Amino acid sequence: MTLRIAVCVKYVPDATGDRGFADDLTVDRDEVDGLLSELDEYAVEQALRISEESDDAEVTVVTVGPDDAKDALRKALSMGADKAVHVNDDDIHGTDVIGTSAILAKALEKTGFDLVLCGMASTDGTMGVLPALLAERLNLPQVTLLSEVSVEDGLVKGRRDGDAATELLEAPLPAVVSVTDQSGEARYPSFKGIMAAKKKPVEELDLDDLEIDADEVGLAGSWTLVESVAARPARTAGTIVTDEGDGGKQLAAFLSAQKFI
Amino acid sequence: MAEILVLVDHADGAVRKPALELLTLARRIGEPTAVVLGAGEAAASIAATAGEYGATTVYVADGAEFADQLVVPKVDALTQIAKDKGVAAVLVTSSGEGKEVAARVALRLGSGLITDAVELEAGENGPVATQSVFAASYQVKSAVSHGVPVITVKPNSAAPEAAPAAGTIENVTVAFTGNAAKVVSRTPRVSTGRPELTESAIVVSGGRGVGAAEGFAVVEKLADSLGAAVGASRAAVDAGWYPHSNQVGQTGKQVSPQLYIAAGISGAIQHRAGMQTSKTIVAVNKDAEAPIFDLVDYGVVGDLFEVLPQLTDEIGAR
Ligand SMILES: Cc1cc2nc3c(=O)[nH]c(=O)nc-3n(C[C@H](O)[C@H](O)[C@H](O)COP(=O)(O)OP(=O)(O)OC[C@H]3O[C@@H](n4cnc5c(N)ncnc54)[C@H](O)[C@@H]3O)c2cc1C
Ligand SMILES: Cc1cc2nc3c(=O)[nH]c(=O)nc-3n(C[C@H](O)[C@H](O)[C@H](O)COP(=O)(O)OP(=O)(O)OC[C@H]3O[C@@H](n4cnc5c(N)ncnc54)[C@H](O)[C@@H]3O)c2cc1C
Numbered sequence: 001m002t003l004r005i006a007v008c009v010k011y012v013p014d015a016t017g018d019r020g021f022a023d024d025l026t027v028d029r030d031e032v033d034g035l036l037s038e039l040d041e042y043a044v045e046q047a048l049r050i051s052e053e054s055d056d057a058e059v060t061v062v063t064v065g066p067d068d069a070k071d072a073l074r075k076a077l078s079m080g081a082d083k084a085v086h087v088n089d090d091d092i093h094g095t096d097v098i099g100t101s102a103i104l105a106k107a108l109e110k111t112g113f114d115l116v117l118c119g120m121a122s123t124d125g126t127m128g129v130l131p132a133l134l135a136e137r138l139n140l141p142q143v144t145l146l147s148e149v150s151v152e153d154g155l156v157k158g159r160r161d162g163d164a165a166t167e168l169l170e171a172p173l174p175a176v177v178s179v180t181d182q183s184g185e186a187r188y189p190s191f192k193g194i195m196a197a198k199k200k201p202v203e204e205l206d207l208d209d210l211e212i213d214a215d216e217v218g219l220a221g222s223w224t225l226v227e228s229v230a231a232r233p234a235r236t237a238g239t240i241v242t243d244e245g246d247g248g249k250q251l252a253a254f255l256s257a258q259k260f261i
Numbered sequence: 262m263a264e265i266l267v268l269v270d271h272a273d274g275a276v277r278k279p280a281l282e283l284l285t286l287a288r289r290i291g292e293p294t295a296v297v298l299g300a301g302e303a304a305a306s307i308a309a310t311a312g313e314y315g316a317t318t319v320y321v322a323d324g325a326e327f328a329d330q331l332v333v334p335k336v337d338a339l340t341q342i343a344k345d346k347g348v349a350a351v352l353v354t355s356s357g358e359g360k361e362v363a364a365r366v367a368l369r370l371g372s373g374l375i376t377d378a379v380e381l382e383a384g385e386n387g388p389v390a391t392q393s394v395f396a397a398s399y400q401v402k403s404a405v406s407h408g409v410p411v412i413t414v415k416p417n418s419a420a421p422e423a424a425p426a427a428g429t430i431e432n433v434t435v436a437f438t439g440n441a442a443k444v445v446s447r448t449p450r451v452s453t454g455r456p457e458l459t460e461s462a463i464v465v466s467g468g469r470g471v472g473a474a475e476g477f478a479v480v481e482k483l484a485d486s487l488g489a490a491v492g493a494s495r496a497a498v499d500a501g502w503y504p505h506s507n508q509v510g511q512t513g514k515q516v517s518p519q520l521y522i523a524a525g526i527s528g529a530i531q532h533r534a535g536m537q538t539s540k541t542i543v544a545v546n547k548d549a550e551a552p553i554f555d556l557v558d559y560g561v562v563g564d565l566f567e568v569l570p571q572l573t574d575e576i577g578a579r
Binding site: 016021039097098101120123126127129132133135136137140141145157160161162164165167169170171175223224225227229231232238239240241242245246252255256258260261 | 360372374446505506531543555559560562573579
């Protein structure tokens with residue numbers, strides 16, 4: 001039986017660009033280029049490794065995002081994923097995390113899966129909660145924030161390095177997994193992979209296809225409300241000294257003046 | 262006054278400082294009550310501490326489930342208590358697990374969710390949270406517009422203030438829903454005796470400039486002279502010089518101390534995402550062009566192996 005792995009990937013504004021907000025207080029997507037969230041590359045990598053380890057597996061990448069989010073799907077396909085699902089609808093603009101999880105859960109159910117893989121957090125919203133919300137909605141065990149993951153005999157096993165302890169975890173499939181950037185360096189797409197990606201199927205879905213009402217999502221359907229956005233005041237230029245043998249002493253004087261010592 | 266339910270994080274039988282910060286913030290928006298889960302015999306003393314910091318009632322639930330299964334038992338308990346008591350908001354510490362617990366509770370309560378708040382105030386329609394986003398380049402104020410607000414708050418967002426309250430214990434029997442991943446084994450992190458990274462008032466971090474695992478000795482000596490926690494950049498962690506649990510940044514710990522000292526760290530955006538909300542920032546770097554100098558209050562262009570030991574000696578001499 002084919003092991004069906006679905007990987008959730010997000011299209012995000014480039015963190016090295018000047019990220020900002022539009023007039024409706026949502027993320028301004030015109031101002032900077034977007035890309036596949038770097039942390040989701042780790043999820044794609046683990047999906048490919050699990051697929052390579054199993055006799056018969058298929059990796060589908062799934063995204064909820066605007067037209068350009070196709071770039072994120074192409075990147076994942078060029079790394080080696082087999083096919084893609086793109087949920088795209090004007091009414092999705094401004095959806096909060098609860099709404100996003102509803103859309104993704106419906107898309108995953110429609111696509112079919114034995115294992116859902118996610119990144120540990122997006123690089124824009126950085127909430128780190130979507131995988132847990134998917135587990136809740138799909139009524140599946142969550143095996144999240146893993147630095148090591150493997151699938152064997154219908155079980156997913158992993159290691160979670162938490163604040164207070166390292167835990168070894170286990171759950172039967174189907175399950176929702178998220179992996180950290182400690183899980184293993186993501187591969188670069190090869191030229192062959194990039195060429196092959198152009199021919200791989202990308203299925204387009206809108207809200208109607210998922211039987212979701214427009215008023216359940218978008219800004220109007222959000223259960224959170226952004227009231228204001230303000231650029232952080234620029235830091236006042238600090239004092240910078242060059243060490244000429246007494247740099248440590250000068251720093252001590254600064255720390256003392258600030259009452260740290 | 263409406264109940265603001267606070268999930269009390271604890272370790273080794275003691276309350277963790279961020280929980281006291283949550284109780285302090287909760288008083289601004291209502292009457293704080295606390296939830297203590299899976300604390301065993303320590304529950305009574307944890308409840309007493311919660312009472313000292315303003316909790317009028319402390320709901321206590323115990324059971325092997327809290328340790329043997331991932332996240333879900335805590336979700337079961339918190340949701341049950343929030344529903345039974347008709348609370349006005351739920352506050353949880355922003356940690357990997359805390360955020361996941363909060364998210365699932367929000368969904369079960371039919372509520373909106375805000376994560377990583379750094380400030381909380383009362384607004385006309387419930388609590389207003391401030392988030393510091395895009396590597397701290399923007400401050401966003403938002404509120405939950407549907408259901409009981411569920412908000413996670415980053416450590417060091419408020420100074421804990423004692424405010425003695427009843428702290429009356431109410432034992433709760435939780436109906437567990439199951440369907441959670443099993444915790445097969447748990448290896449507690451060995452304590453270094455240094456303060457917890459996210460809770461410490463001062464953090465001294467080393468990066469690739471430290472050069473080798475042994476190079477961290479100068480960073481640790483400075484940290485110890487200041488009573489500080491030790492952090493590391495991902496480059497230092499990836500090189501195997503320092504444990505991942507000490508990594509500061511987007512995919513490590515997010516710290517917000519009174520004083521952050523970066524030694525041999527260039528200041529990449531992903532590192533800044535974890536430390537840019539520090540109150541005072543100091544850097545020591547031999548490259549005057551390093552981007553970290555754009556954010557510092559005080560910077561020394563120099564060799565960290567010269568500057569740090571001299572600073573440590575100066576502190577020792579005071
Ligand atoms: C700065 C900022 C702050 C925000 N704060 C809030 C808030 O407090 N409350 C709120 O409800 N919403 C908030 N949002 C909106 C929220 O980010 C989006 O709804 C988002 O799609 C889900 O949250 P996340 O990006 O933080 O994902 P995370 O929970 O960090 O994502 C974890 C993983 O889920 C998967 N994933 C996430 N989004 C998608 C997607 N669109 N398609 C496919 N896979 C995905 C990826 O595998 C990802 O690695 C915020 C957005 C921004 C930009
Ligand atoms: C998805 C993703 C997530 C990431 N998450 C994180 C994260 O959480 N945390 C993080 O830190 N990084 C993270 N990174 C990595 C980040 O991009 C940088 O690579 C990293 O922060 C660099 O670490 P560094 O500053 O120690 O090393 P470098 O950038 O190599 O800088 C070393 C600095 O040390 C200085 N130096 C050298 N020798 C000396 C000396 N003797 N005395 C004084 N100064 C000296 C040099 O001038 C240089 O500025 C992430 C990257 C990605 C792609």
